[in-house]
Each structure stands twice: as structure tokens, then as C-alpha cells.
Amino acid sequence: MVDVVMADYRNPAHARALVDLLDAYARDPAGGGTPLAADAISNLPEALAARPQAFSVLAYDGEQPVGLINCLEGFSTFACKPLVNVHDVVVLASHRGQRVTQRMLARVEEEARVRGACKLTLEVLSGNQSALRAYEREGFANYQLDPAFGSAMFLEKKL
Numbered sequence: 001m002v003d004v005v006m007a008d009y010r011n012p013a014h015a016r017a018l019v020d021l022l023d024a025y026a027r028d029p030a031g032g033g034t035p036l037a038a039d040a041i042s043n044l045p046e047a048l049a050a051r052p053q054a055f056s057v058l059a060y061d062g063e064q065p066v067g068l069i070n071c072l073e074g075f076s077t078f079a080c081k082p083l084v085n086v087h088d089v090v091v092l093a094s095h096r097g098q099r100v101t102q103r104m105l106a107r108v109e110e111e112a113r114v115r116g117a118c119k120l121t122l123e124v125l126s127g128n129q130s131a132l133r134a135y136e137r138e139g140f141a142n143y144q145l146d147p148a149f150g151s152a153m154f155l156e157k158k159l
Contacts (some may be wrong), residue, residue, distance in 0.1 A: 002100055003060050004057060004062070004103045004109040005058050006056070007056035010055060012048055019045065021067070021068040022068060027069055030128055030131075050102035052120075053072055056071065059100050066092045067091045067092070071084050071112075072084070083112075085122065086108060
């Protein structure tokens with residue numbers, strides 16, 4: 001049975017699970033195929049703890065951490081309410097296909113509602129079909145304001 005909990009960044013076991021799971025994701029081709037930088041490994045839990053707009057959800061199979069979602073609260077100017085961006089979604093290969101993501105997303109949605117958020121957002125690589133299907137099952141979809149302008153796209157500029 002997989003249990004889902006809100007991460008406590010100051011709890012050493014949660015902090016270790018967060019870093020280990022995120023590093024496993026970073027090393028996976030879907031996460032870029034490169035390990036986390038030493039600075040991120042050393043400082044991520046403390047950096048997240050310093051941000052009240054950040055929260056994370058962990059999934060455990062017994063004592064083994066098997067899933068992670070990191071979230072960051074943003075703000076929708078159109079709705080004049082917070083929004084929650086689902087920033088990282090990690091499920092170990094051993095537990096994929098067991099609806100771990102579904103259970104973690106339910107906990108994220110619960111927290112987003114407590115925070116008064118108007119929506120959840122996330123980005124997913126177009127080639128990650130299994131993740132895309134999982135998100136669609138949970139109600140996520142491309143959005144558009146006016147069909148003449150097409151669907152929204154996610155862009156980045158590294159600094």
C-alpha cells in the first residue's frame with residue numbers, strides 16, 4: 001500500500017527522499033539524463049523550506065520513498081487568485097503504472113484548494129505519452145483563450 005504525505009523539508013528523512021527522488025528523475029532521460037548538481041543536492045530542502053509558496057508531496061511504499069511532486073504557488077492575474085504549478089513529478093520505475101501519480105495529484109489538489117488556488121498548472125514533454133495520459137486522466141488539458149490564437153505553449157529563457 002502506497003501512502004502519500006506532505007513533505008516536511010526540515011524532516012531529515014523527507015529531505016533525503018526529496019533529493020534522492022529528484023536526482024533519480026534528473027538522471028532519467030525524461031528528466032534530462034544528468035544528475036542534480038552538488039549545490040542542489042546540498043541545499044534544495046532548505047531552499048524550499050525558505051519559500052512559503054513551495055510544497056511537496058511524497059509517496060512511500062512502506063519505508064521506501066517511491067514518488068515525489070514539487071509544487072510552487074504562483075498567481076493568476078485574470079482570476080486574482082493563487083495558482084499552483086506542479087513543477088516536478090517523479091515515480092520510480094518500480095512503481096509506475098500503479099496510479100501513484102494519481103494519488104499524489106489528489107493530495108496536491110487538496111492542498112491547492114486549501115490555499116484558495118483557482119487552478120493547477122504543469123508542463124510535460126510532448127514525447128512523454130505515459131505522463132501525458134496520466135495528467136489527462138486527472139483533468140489536465142491544453143488551454144486556449146481564443147481558438148484563433150491556438151493553444152498555450154511553455155517557453156523558457158535560461159539565465
